[in-house]
Amino acid sequence: MILIIDFLNSNNLNINDISTMYVNRGPGSFAGIRNSLSTIKAIHVAKKIDYYCYSFKDFDDENDLNYGNIPNLCNKFKIKKNLINPIYIS
DSSP states (O other): OHHHHHHHHHTTOOGGGOOEEEEEOOSSOHHHHHHHHHHHHHHHHHHOOEEEEEOGGGGTTOSOOOGGGHHHHHHHTTOOBSOOOOOOOO
8 A cells, every 4th residue: 555655646646536446466476466456455445446457368369468558458358347356254
């Protein structure tokens, strides 16, 4: 969360200026991915900001793979938003 706040501050943005977030769900370390997804899910719950969880494997047939093109690729490949629905056991 500190990195997100620093990013927003360095770009003169507020969390309320964000309407959609994109998070890479791997490949990567399990702990790193879990922490990223938990942070994004918490922001979604608190601020109702939509998010898309993608993997570069989702875009295997694409030649233009770069982070700036992720929103277009999510639309093109019909990546679903708010994909992660945890099950809470009580």
